[in-house]
Amino acid sequence: MRLHAQYVALKSNLLYDALCIPSLGTEVRLDSTLTLNVSSTYCPISYNDNRKWKNWSVQYEARHWFRKSFNGPYIGVFGIHGGFNLSRLPFFHLSHHRAEGNFNGAGLTFGWHRILSPHWGIDTSLSAGYLHLRYRHYREGRYGYLEYTKSHDYVGPVSLSVSLVYIIR
Numbered sequence: 001m002r003l004h005a006q007y008v009a010l011k012s013n014l015l016y017d018a019l020c021i022p023s024l025g026t027e028v029r030l031d032s033t034l035t036l037n038v039s040s041t042y043c044p045i046s047y048n049d050n051r052k053w054k055n056w057s058v059q060y061e062a063r064h065w066f067r068k069s070f071n072g073p074y075i076g077v078f079g080i081h082g083g084f085n086l087s088r089l090p091f092f093h094l095s096h097h098r099a100e101g102n103f104n105g106a107g108l109t110f111g112w113h114r115i116l117s118p119h120w121g122i123d124t125s126l127s128a129g130y131l132h133l134r135y136r137h138y139r140e141g142r143y144g145y146l147e148y149t150k151s152h153d154y155v156g157p158v159s160l161s162v163s164l165v166y167i168i169r
Helices: 014-018
Strands: 006-015 025-032 032-044 052-065 071-091 093-113 120-139 148-169
Touching: 006 014, 006 032, 014 148, 025 093, 025 148, 032 071, 052 093, 071 120, 071 148
Parallel strands: none
Antiparallel strands: 006 025, 006 148, 025 032, 032 052, 052 071, 071 093, 093 120, 120 148
16 A cells, blocks of 8 residues: 555544544545545543543544545544543533443544645534443542443434644645
């Protein structure tokens, strides 16, 4: 497989970045209508009073472009893996609890890439599919104890992306 600079793009999801969840991705052109995309997020946020919003994820995806790579509409097949540690948040029933676990999933992505200049573009996409979550639920306190371990299956939207793309030429 040949890799040349004009076949590589770097990207960052502006929606996640706005929520203080740093994201970074790369996309490699395999042929004129097929690319391989890998994107990741990492959020290490801890607040006062033992509040946490920590998560990470890696999403890998094969994309088929209807015109040519990095131009116009595409459809993709993705897999995703990640983990989380959430504590004392005012949602997900965690105001006095902590949840820690991981998730795996797969699905489809629909998107559009708009060329802004020879090097820059905006990529918008919506990914939907299946996620399997497995987590441990802890009671709050200095020596929080494990209340239960639970699995949950989810079908629906998985990620939304508005990414700033830099194509290396």
